[in-house]
Amino acid sequence: MFQPGTTKELEHALREIEKISLSVYSWIEINKERGPQRVILQNILLSSAKYIQIAADNFGTHISIMALATRSLYELNVRARSILIFPTELEKWQSEAIMDNIQIFEGIMALEASGDVSVERGVLQAEVDVLNTMRIKYSLPDIKKMTDTRTLAASVGLKNEHQGLFKLFSKLVHPSSYLTNCYEDAASERTRLTLQVHSQLYALDTLNRICEAQSVPEEIRSFVAGI
Numbered sequence: 001m002f003q004p005g006t007t008k009e010l011e012h013a014l015r016e017i018e019k020i021s022l023s024v025y026s027w028i029e030i031n032k033e034r035g036p037q038r039v040i041l042q043n044i045l046l047s048s049a050k051y052i053q054i055a056a057d058n059f060g061t062h063i064s065i066m067a068l069a070t071r072s073l074y075e076l077n078v079r080a081r082s083i084l085i086f087p088t089e090l091e092k093w094q095s096e097a098i099m100d101n102i103q104i105f106e107g108i109m110a111l112e113a114s115g116d117v118s119v120e121r122g123v124l125q126a127e128v129d130v131l132n133t134m135r136i137k138y139s140l141p142d143i144k145k146m147t148d149t150r151t152l153a154a155s156v157g158l159k160n161e162h163q164g165l166f167k168l169f170s171k172l173v174h175p176s177s178y179l180t181n182c183y184e185d186a187a188s189e190r191t192r193l194t195l196q197v198h199s200q201l202y203a204l205d206t207l208n209r210i211c212e213a214q215s216v217p218e219e220i221r222s223f224v225a226g227i
Helices: 007-031 036-057 063-085 088-110 118-137 149-155 159-172 177-181 189-213 218-224
Strands: none
Touching (some): 007 036, 036 063, 036 189, 063 088, 063 149, 063 159, 063 189, 149 159, 159 177, 159 189, 189 218
């Protein structure tokens, strides 16, 4: 279960979840057979641990940092749920990683640059070709459009929660008029507490779901229940 409380208590709880997440990651690495789902779930767990650290380190800094960490922990939780519920989401997300990489290369190539960049463009295009070949080799789906988090959230039963959370995130993660002109209100104690509690809630849920999916022994995760 998650633990509401003072800022110090919430920070401590997050750091405990981070510690356990890393321990679980190591246990899976040593004890579970390598395969696509195991690797992806480990990646999600490791990414979650990093955002937990960002959240714990930035309780008193600019509210946008806490909002970004909480939003990221939420999106990772939605992704873990979808992969565990719908097996086809695993391959789709693997393919999205390739598509993301290609779009980054294409974005770099599209940027204006001074001088002759034909060699650099050739190198980047070769990387794009390699990535396309890799997708075909592993029979991953050709993703034309990324699945948005709203759609995924609805598919795993979080439609209403998503609507509420993204109203909050959209005003705090980006330099909205509200965040820019009404910062004291945006960074109120109530808002900070909401973000802190939800960051803990989603981080812990992701950890527990992955532990269940990978049959992690109770002694590895035993003190989660005491957080």
